[in-house]
Structure formats: structure tokens, C-alpha cells
Amino acid sequence: MEIDRDILLLMLRRMWMIRNFELKVMEVHSAGEFSGAAHPYIGEEAVAVGACAALEDTDYITGNHRSHGHPIAKGGRVDKAMAELYGRVDGYCKGKGGSMHLADYSIGILGESGILGSSVPVAVGAALAAHIRGDKFVSMAFFGDGASNQGALHESMNLASVWNLPVIFLCENNQYAVTTSYAETVAVDHVSDRASAYNMPGMLVDGQDAIAMYEATSAAVKRARAGEGPTLIEGLTYRFEEHSLGLGRVARGAYRDEAEIAEWRKRDPLDILEKTLISQGIATREECDAINAETVEEVEKATEFARNSPFPEPEDLFEDMWANPIPLP
Amino acid sequence: MAQTVFLEAINQAIQEEMRRDESVFILGEDIRRAIYGATADLLSEFGEKRVLDTPLSENGFFGAAIGASLVGMRPVVETLTSFMWVAMDQLISQAAKMRYMFGGQATLPVVFRASMFYGAGSAAHHSDRSYPMFMNMPGIKIIVPSNPADMKGLLKTAIRDDDPTIVFEDGTLFGMRGEVPDNSELPGEELLVPFGEARTVREGTDCTIVAIGGAVNHSIAAADQLAAEGISVEVIDPRTLVPLDKKSILESVEKTGRLVIADPAHKVCSAASEIASIVSEEGFWSLQAPIQKVASEQVHIPYTPSLEKHVYPDAPKIIAAVRRTLES
Numbered sequence: 001m002e003i004d005r006d007i008l009l010l011m012l013r014r015m016w017m018i019r020n021f022e023l024k025v026m027e028v029h030s031a032g033e034f035s036g037a038a039h040p041y042i043g044e045e046a047v048a049v050g051a052c053a054a055l056e057d058t059d060y061i062t063g064n065h066r067s068h069g070h071p072i073a074k075g076g077r078v079d080k081a082m083a084e085l086y087g088r089v090d091g092y093c094k095g096k097g098g099s100m101h102l103a104d105y106s107i108g109i110l111g112e113s114g115i116l117g118s119s120v121p122v123a124v125g126a127a128l129a130a131h132i133r134g135d136k137f138v139s140m141a142f143f144g145d146g147a148s149n150q151g152a153l154h155e156s157m158n159l160a161s162v163w164n165l166p167v168i169f170l171c172e173n174n175q176y177a178v179t180t181s182y183a184e185t186v187a188v189d190h191v192s193d194r195a196s197a198y199n200m201p202g203m204l205v206d207g208q209d210a211i212a213m214y215e216a217t218s219a220a221v222k223r224a225r226a227g228e229g230p231t232l233i234e235g236l237t238y239r240f241e242e243h244s245l246g247l248g249r250v251a252r253g254a255y256r257d258e259a260e261i262a263e264w265r266k267r268d269p270l271d272i273l274e275k276t277l278i279s280q281g282i283a284t285r286e287e288c289d290a291i292n293a294e295t296v297e298e299v300e301k302a303t304e305f306a307r308n309s310p311f312p313e314p315e316d317l318f319e320d321m322w323a324n325p326i327p328l329p
Numbered sequence: 330m331a332q333t334v335f336l337e338a339i340n341q342a343i344q345e346e347m348r349r350d351e352s353v354f355i356l357g358e359d360i361r362r363a364i365y366g367a368t369a370d371l372l373s374e375f376g377e378k379r380v381l382d383t384p385l386s387e388n389g390f391f392g393a394a395i396g397a398s399l400v401g402m403r404p405v406v407e408t409l410t411s412f413m414w415v416a417m418d419q420l421i422s423q424a425a426k427m428r429y430m431f432g433g434q435a436t437l438p439v440v441f442r443a444s445m446f447y448g449a450g451s452a453a454h455h456s457d458r459s460y461p462m463f464m465n466m467p468g469i470k471i472i473v474p475s476n477p478a479d480m481k482g483l484l485k486t487a488i489r490d491d492d493p494t495i496v497f498e499d500g501t502l503f504g505m506r507g508e509v510p511d512n513s514e515l516p517g518e519e520l521l522v523p524f525g526e527a528r529t530v531r532e533g534t535d536c537t538i539v540a541i542g543g544a545v546n547h548s549i550a551a552a553d554q555l556a557a558e559g560i561s562v563e564v565i566d567p568r569t570l571v572p573l574d575k576k577s578i579l580e581s582v583e584k585t586g587r588l589v590i591a592d593p594a595h596k597v598c599s600a601a602s603e604i605a606s607i608v609s610e611e612g613f614w615s616l617q618a619p620i621q622k623v624a625s626e627q628v629h630i631p632y633t634p635s636l637e638k639h640v641y642p643d644a645p646k647i648i649a650a651v652r653r654t655l656e657s
Contacts, residue, residue, distance in 0.1 A: 060400065062396075091432070092431075092432065092434075093430065093431050093432030093434070094432035094433070095432075096429055096430060096431075096432050097430045097431055097432060101430045101431060103431040103432075103434055103435070104434075105431070105434040105435065110396070110399055110400075110435070111427060111430070111431050111434075111435065113422065113423070114422075115418060115422040118392075118418050118419070118422050118423060119423070120392070121388060121389050121390075121391070121392020121393055121395070121396065121419060121423075122392050122393075122395055122396035122399070122419075122423055123396060124389070124392065124393045124396060125392060125393035125394060125395055125396020125397040125398070125399070125400075125404075126396045126397065126399065126400045127396075128393050128396065128397045128402075129396070129397040129400045129401065129402045131378070132354055132378050132379065132397070132402065133402075139396075151388060152388050152389065152392065152418070155384070155386035155388055155389025155390075155392075156389050156392070156393075158384060158386065158389070159383070159384060159386055159389045159390060159393060162384065163381075319433065320428060320429050320432055320433035321428070321429055321467060321468065322428070322492050323428065323436045323437075323438075323490075323491035323492050324490050324491050324492055326470070326524065326525060326571070326572035327525070327572055329571075329572075329573065329575075329607075
């Protein structure tokens, strides 16, 4: 598949943006600049970036607790994302959502969900609207291997298939639900094997390879827009860091060993994409490094923006409850 | 003015709103064949894309309705109260919380119509009157109509409202006939009942009964019997519990000095509890007697009629409660 150079470079930029955003989050979180849970996406960047590069701004996504990568991958703003983590008024949700609930309705990011599997029926609903109105947009639900065991996934995939909806079920299989391994919790070898139960195509993709993710998702998007229904894509990937920053350090040895982590770190999605771009003459080493440096700079500015944004005022507590407001009880 | 059956009123409201606005669609189990009656003839008029029969997947299709509402549709979900338990994740974690959690970005004009089939041998799994649980959760508007006209007018308002709404449709009223004005008789030629405005069903001076859903008719019967003894009872129907018209309730209690609350829900943390709490806090000096709650006994709904009939508020229980307020 011939991929436009601009798309390849955009993918590299977004992957570096996520990586550098997450590194900054880990730094400022451990420095105590904000509290609360935050779940780093480091190691998994190629999955969301490759998948979202196949979407338009008018397409919709929903996501989960590991929530910084999806909005950035879809073109969200790092300054508003960072300000949200800092709990400030200029954050995406004016400080009411925090790390696990980023959303940007101006570019189809319908919101991340801290309840796993819960945002998947919502994505099916966006696709249902396209189906009823005859619109051409598609929707994509990100979920993990852990959430693949939720009833919501079964209900959503069955519903999307019987109604032939333009939705892509995108499983980020990072192989651990917090500390519990895939093998302990999933009855099939691959989440994508479950697609046959819903009469839809299932694709198992190397989730460290952004280009492979882009190609697979593009095929699924094409099917969806052509009215051919849903697809289940599994990006096989790995979480390089711990589950969450706010929950205390979990002993790695307790559930995964250092050798396994080291093995997966050799397959860093940024290295893989950069090597491909350089070897194919699409970008030089210097160009790749410049993109990295530019995103470092943008994340620094975003962090300053977040630090300088005020906290909400007490009266803001009561804003945003209702579209058609009612008196307080 | 036409005599209309409660179920017909539901049907009229949906039909009128689907004609008026193409973004309104309805989904639920067995609605194309209208097994409960409320969705009769919708399929033939509006077609398969706007009248959707769903699999038995409440969590899935409630979520689908929520997602569709986020991108400009106005879904109406038909379900039973008892099936909402299966979809609580979507109702609470998504419908109720999304707008606030996303800083006002999400707008969810979605209506859940939940039938409450209590009182006719449906037993524990099909008899829930669960609105108090949802009153406890911010983010959902709650309607409990007590007659055909309010049913129609409130449902139409709910479909046009931009927030998630649950309409608790009292199954004991499905066959009730009542006057529903023809559209041609109305200003604007349609029946719209605003949220947050209680209806004074009957005026009186000795005691106020605030009655919810099916308890309104029992309260009217109680008031009739008490009137024969010279006791004058005022009956107030809040019609919507979120928002709640506490002003009308407090004004009535200020006039009568006594309050009975008749609520088909379980008595602990019921709508009656909340109303009693409001009047205790804000209307205490109007009271001449302790507030009386007449709500369902704190047991599950037994199947056998010999037991079930003792669970809910009825006219004799309401009369006894009014008498207790007058003894003080």
C-alpha cells in the first residue's frame, strides 16, 4: 500500500508527541505538580496513531482509562490535554474530567471512559446515527485486552454486526489487565479470533508497527464507509511502563519479568517507524530528530500553558450539569 | 376534548415528535410489533431505520442510544424498569455523567421510557419502581406521569429536552382513560407540559397529599372519602421528580399544615423521603403534625395476590395516614 509522505510524517510527529507528553507527565506527576491516576501510553503509540491516521476529523472515537494517546493521535491539542491533567479551566473539560476523561467534540473525540468497555456501546451509537441518517462518517472504539472480556463488548459487536454499522472495534492488546495476564483471562489465543462469532472480519496486527496499523485500519474504514459493516482489529502491543502513576509502584517481578519487558522495549514503535522512513528514503535521521525535538518543545509550552492556567472558581462547581438547566435541589 | 387511554397518549406523543423531527427515532425490544401497545403503527409510518427492534442487550443498545444522541440524534428507548439494572453502567457511567465530566461538551437528548408493571402478579423481577435510585444520581431528569394528558405532554417535552430523561410509565395506569385535549384546541396546537411544575389535582385546606404516579388516583379516592366526613384534602402531583417543584409543595403545606406523601416506591430513600426531608428543612414551621410517608413496604414484590396487595400505598393506607396527621 502506497502511503502519502505527509501521513507518514504526521504519524511520526504524533507518536513523538504522545511519547514526549507521557514522559513529561511522569516527570511532573512524580514532582507532585498534580495528583490522581494517570496511565502512560508509552510503548503503545503506534496503535492509536496508526489507527487514527486512517480517520477524518468528522469520524468519531471513544477510548478508555489509558487516555492520553487516543486524543493526541486524533489531532487533539496537548496544551488543553495537559491543562486538564493539571485540573485547570483551560483544560479540555475545564478541570472536571482529568486524565481519564479527555474529550474534544470539535474533532470527533467523544470521550475516554474510566469504566472499561463502557465507551464501546457509545461508539456503536455514533455509527448508528450515521446508518440512520445515511452519513458517511465512521466511529472507532478503543479498548484493551482486559475490557475485551466485558459483556459490553459482546453486546456491541453483535449489535454492530446485525445492524451492519460503520464501526471499528480496535483492541489494544498490551497483554496485561493491570497485573493479570492475557493468558489467565482470555479463552482464545487472540481477541481478533472472536470476530468470527459476530460474523465480521478480525485482523491481528503488529501493534508496534504504525504502518501496519494504518493499513489495517484503512481497510476497515473503507469497508465501513462502503456500508460493509464493522471490523475487529487487534493491535498486539506492550505497556512499557507501569499501569498507573497514581496507584503506587507495583513490583514488576510480581506479574511480568524484566526479560520480557526488555524484549518488548527492543521493539519500540518509534524506532520501528523511523527505521522504515529512513531506509525507504522518506525522511532523514535529522528530520526525524527534528520532529522529536519540535514535539519536546510543544510539550514544554503545553506544560507552561497548563501551569499558568487558573483553577476553576467555586461557582464553576455547578456549571455543565445540564444542557437545559434546572434549579439546584 | 377527547377521552384517551394512557397507552394511546404515549403513542400520540412519539408519533407527533417523530413527524416533527427526523432526528427522533425509537429502539427497544419487540417495538415493531408493539407488544406493549405504546409503539403501535410506528413501523408502518416511519420505517425500519427509525423503529428499531433490538437484541436482548440493554447495556449495548442503551449505550448505542447514548452515542447516537451525542452526534445529533434524539433516541427514544423503550424498556421496563427492571431491565434498566442490566444497563446501569450506560445509564450512570455514561448518560448521567458525560456532560459534566467532559466540561459541558457532550449533549445527550436521549429519553428512556421505562414501564413499571407492578401490582398485577409480575413478582420481584418485573415490578420495580426505581425512580428514587435515579433521583440520587445527578444528571438524569425524571418524570412520573399520573394521567394520559400529562403522559403525552411530558413525553413530548422530554423528547425535545437536551438532557437524558427517564420516563417512568406506571403500568397500573396503562388502561386509564382521561381527557387529552385535541391539538386544535391548544395554543401552538400541541400539548407540551413543562418540567418542574407540579399540578394541583384537587384543592383542600386540612391536609396535603403529595402523590406520585399511580398513587395519585389512590389519593384522589382517599380525598373523596375524607370529603364525605368533612375533611378537606389537597392533592399535589409533582409530575417530575427531577426537577422537583418544591415551591408548590411548600406553599400547599403552608396552607394545610399537614403532609402525607404517597409513593409507590420502596419507603427507604424514596421520593417520599426526599420530599419529607425538604419540607422538614424548609417548611418545618408550617407543620402542625409529623409528616407521614405512605410508600411500599421494604420487601420484594411477592407473586401471590394475597401478599402483593399489602405492599403498595392504596386509599385505605392514605386515609389512615391523613387521620394520623389530624390526630395531632
